[in-house]
Amino acid sequence: MSNAPIPPTLLTRNPDEGFGLAIRLSRFAVKLTQPDGDIRASLRDQYGRDPEMLILASQVVATHFATIAAANNYWKDQQP
Amino acid sequence: MSNAPIPPTLLTRNPDEGFGLAIRLSRFAVKLTQPDGDIRASLRDQYGRDPEMLILASQVVATHFATIAAANNYWKDQQP
Amino acid sequence: MSNAPIPPTLLTRNPDEGFGLAIRLSRFAVKLTQPDGDIRASLRDQYGRDPEMLILASQVVATHFATIAAANNYWKDQQP
Amino acid sequence: MSNAPIPPTLLTRNPDEGFGLAIRLSRFAVKLTQPDGDIRASLRDQYGRDPEMLILASQVVATHFATIAAANNYWKDQQP
Amino acid sequence: MSNAPIPPTLLTRNPDEGFGLAIRLSRFAVKLTQPDGDIRASLRDQYGRDPEMLILASQVVATHFATIAAANNYWKDQQP
Amino acid sequence: MSNAPIPPTLLTRNPDEGFGLAIRLSRFAVKLTQPDGDIRASLRDQYGRDPEMLILASQVVATHFATIAAANNYWKDQQP
Numbered sequence: 143m144s145n146a147p148i149p150p151t152l153l154t155r156n157p158d159e160g161f162g163l164a165i166r167l168s169r170f171a172v173k174l175t176q177p178d179g180d181i182r183a184s185l186r187d188q189y190g191r192d193p194e195m196l197i198l199a200s201q202v203v204a205t206h207f208a209t210i211a212a213a214n215n216y217w218k219d220q221q222p
Numbered sequence: 223m224s225n226a227p228i229p230p231t232l233l234t235r236n237p238d239e240g241f242g243l244a245i246r247l248s249r250f251a252v253k254l255t256q257p258d259g260d261i262r263a264s265l266r267d268q269y270g271r272d273p274e275m276l277i278l279a280s281q282v283v284a285t286h287f288a289t290i291a292a293a294n295n296y297w298k299d300q301q302p
Numbered sequence: 303m304s305n306a307p308i309p310p311t312l313l314t315r316n317p318d319e320g321f322g323l324a325i326r327l328s329r330f331a332v333k334l335t336q337p338d339g340d341i342r343a344s345l346r347d348q349y350g351r352d353p354e355m356l357i358l359a360s361q362v363v364a365t366h367f368a369t370i371a372a373a374n375n376y377w378k379d380q381q382p
Numbered sequence: 383m384s385n386a387p388i389p390p391t392l393l394t395r396n397p398d399e400g401f402g403l404a405i406r407l408s409r410f411a412v413k414l415t416q417p418d419g420d421i422r423a424s425l426r427d428q429y430g431r432d433p434e435m436l437i438l439a440s441q442v443v444a445t446h447f448a449t450i451a452a453a454n455n456y457w458k459d460q461q462p
Numbered sequence: 463m464s465n466a467p468i469p470p471t472l473l474t475r476n477p478d479e480g481f482g483l484a485i486r487l488s489r490f491a492v493k494l495t496q497p498d499g500d501i502r503a504s505l506r507d508q509y510g511r512d513p514e515m516l517i518l519a520s521q522v523v524a525t526h527f528a529t530i531a532a533a534n535n536y537w538k539d540q541q542p
Numbered sequence: 543m544s545n546a547p548i549p550p551t552l553l554t555r556n557p558d559e560g561f562g563l564a565i566r567l568s569r570f571a572v573k574l575t576q577p578d579g580d581i582r583a584s585l586r587d588q589y590g591r592d593p594e595m596l597i598l599a600s601q602v603v604a605t606h607f608a609t610i611a612a613a614n615n616y617w618k619d620q621q622p
Contacts, residue, residue, distance in 0.1 A: 148558040152616050158228040161247070165254055167561070167607070171600035174565055176590045185593040190256045193265040197278045198597045200251035204285040205604035207247070213616035216232050216293035238308040241327070245334055270336045273345040277358045280331035284365040287327070296312050296373035318388040321407070325414055350416045353425040357438045360411035364445040367407070376392050376453035398468040401487070405494055430496045433505040437518045440491035444525040447487070456472050456533035478548040481567070485574055510576045513585040517598045520571035524605040527567070536552050536613035 152213035160214060164206035168199065232293035236300055244286035248279065312373035316380055324366035328359065392453035396460055404446035408439065472533035480534060484526035488519065552613035556620055564606035568599065 148170060154160040176182055189195035211217070228250060234240040256262055269275035291297070308330060314320040336342055349355035371377070388410060394400040416422055429435035451457070468490060474480040496502055509515035531537070548570060554560040576582055589595035611617070 148556075148561055150556050150558070150617075150620070152557055152611065153618075156228075156230050157232055158230075161228055161250065165251070168600055168604070170561065171565070171603040172596050175586075175596055175599055181591065185591070185596065186255075189593040189597065191261065191265070192593075193269040193272075194275050194278065195594050195597060196252050196255060196265065197269065197275060197282060198594065198601070199255055200248055201278070201282045201285065202597060202601045202604050203251040204248070204282050204289075205601065205608065208285065208289045209604075209608045209611050209616075211232065211289050211293060213611060213618070216289075217230075218233070218293070236308075236310050237312055238310075241308055241330065245331070266335075271341065271345070273349040273352075274355050274358065276332050276335055276345065277349065277355060277362060279335055280328055281358070281362045281365065283331040284328070284362050284369075288365065288369045291312065291369050291373060296369075297310075298313075298373070300310070316388075316390050317392055318390070321388055321410065325411070346415075351421065351425070353429040353432075354435050354438065356412050356415055356425065357429065357435060357442060359415055360408055361438070361442045361445065363411040364408070364442050364449075368445065368449045371392065371449050371453060376449075377390075378393070378453070380390070396468075396470050397472055398470070401468055401490065405491070426495075431501065431505070433509040433512075434515050434518065436492050436495055436505065437509065437515060437522060439495060440488055441518070441522045441525065443491040444488070444522050444529075448525065448529045451472065451529050451533060456529075457470075458473070458533070460470070476548075476550050477552055478550070481548055481570065485571070506575075511581065511585070513589040513592075514595050514598065516572050516575055516585065517589070517595060517602060519575055520568055521598070521602045521605065523571040524568070524602050524609075528605065528609045531552065531609050531613060536609075537550075538553075538613070 152210050154210065154214060154217075157211070157217055160210045160217070161203075161207055164203045164210055167206040167210075168202045171202075232290050234290065234294060234297075237291070237297055240290045240294060240297070241283075241287055243290055244283045247286040247290075248282045251282075312370050314370065314374060314377075317371070317377055320370045320374060320377070321363075321367055323370055324363045327366040327370075328362045331362075392450050394450065394454060394457075397451070397457055400450045400454060400457070401443075401447055403450055404443045407446040407450075408442045411442075472530050474530065474534060474537075477531070477537055480530045480537070481523075481527055483530055484523045487526040487530075488522045491522075552610050554610065554614060554617075557611070557617055560610045560614060560617070561603075561607055564603045564610055567606040567610075568602045571602075 148167065154163055172182065189199060228247065234243055252262065269279060308327065312323070314323055332342065349359060388407065392403070394403055412422065429439060468487065472483070474483055492502065509519060548567065552563070554563055572582065589599060
């Protein structure tokens with residue numbers, strides 16, 4: 143999963159790519175508040191072992207995923 | 223309940239399957255942040271006995287369920 | 303209030319029944335994470351006396367209630 | 383502000399009454415989890431002096447107010 | 463910023479006024495739970511120096527702002 | 543990223559600018575509660591090194607981003 147900047151569109155091909163974008167957006171907010179990559183890596187190491195923080199991080203992803211899913215009209219046109 | 227990757231569609235047959243998908247999405251975010259399955263199992267054991275974390279985890283599920291319910295137009299066409 | 307599984311429809315007759323369903327969905331997520339009923343009962347006893355956890359639990363209910371209210375078009379057709 | 387049960391409609395005459403209903407819904411969830419009125423009164427006393435809990439309680443109210451505002455089409459027809 | 467009661471309409475002239483209203487709604491919920499102005503002032507002093515509480519308070523404002531923005535159709539007709 | 547006041551419109555040219563606005567709105571709420579710039583700078587230093595607070599701050603940004611994305615109809619007309 144890349145930490146590349148925000149793409150010019152929220153449209154993705156499927157829910158899986160939408161989920162990946164939700165994670166990128168979650169990380170991007172952290173990056174803007176804490177630009178130092180070394181500090182961020184150390185923080186990530188901390189919260190990767192803390193269940194409460196993992197849950198809270200997962201809440202941020204869920205919020206972004208809701209936005210991205212709406213933007214894609216829930217990928218209804220891409221259904222198999 | 224499986225930890226399989228995100229399906230190609232958010233459409234499910236009924237609210238119960240939608241709820242199952244909401245739980246999968248919640249766990250998937252954690253998996254992407256903490257890929258080590260052993261650590262995740264140990265964390266799950268911790269938060270399974272901590273009421274506050276269980277409530278917070280349940281908040282993430284509620285957020286994903288809202289998205290999935292909207293995607294399915296609240297299963298109005300599947301009503302009994 | 304029952305802990306029965308998720309019903310086949312999110313439609314309820316009025317806001318009060320919708321609220322009851324929101325509580326069931328909140329508990330159902332906890333049940334899927336912690337299947338042991340005895341542990342759950344003990345946890346419920348803990349958070350029933352902890353104001354912060356009660357507030358957090360009430361947040362989950364509010365999130366589910368929002369979904370259910372939308373599913374029922376806010377019960378506008380059932381108004382007295 | 384009353385603790386009466388949930389009314390048969392989410393429609394209110396104005397934002398102020400909608401806000402009152404949001405508070406009732408917030409308290410109602412707590413009541414269903416902790417039915418003992420004396421314990422609830424003691425918990426309310428605790429969180430009334432704890433800024434973090436007051437903020438979290440206010441988050442629940444905000445979530446219910448969003449639902450009620452949508453139910454009332456944001457009171458656009460009642461504007462002065 | 464005033465602590466005046468809730469206005470009869472959620473419509474505001476622009477996003478800035480909408481944001482002000484979101485803050486009023488956030489404070490109003492706290493006021494209804496803790497009516498004592500002196501206690502509230504002391505609590506505000508506490509959370510004004512606590513970064514976590516400031517962030518949580520800012521989450522409540524964001525939730526109300528979402529409601530108000532929707533009520534105003536995102537001020538699309540007032541764009542410069 | 544600027545701390546300038548809220549712009550007269552929520553419309554932005556693309557998701558990236560929308561994200562920047564979401565961050566400005568998040569900071570603006572904090573500024574209104576804690577007007578002292580020196581205290582704010584010190585608090586920002588604290589939470590920039592605290593993973594839990596960074597995650598919570600990122601939740602506020604996600605909530606504002608949802609509002610701004612809806613205001614912009616998810617930038618569907620600006621897609622490349």
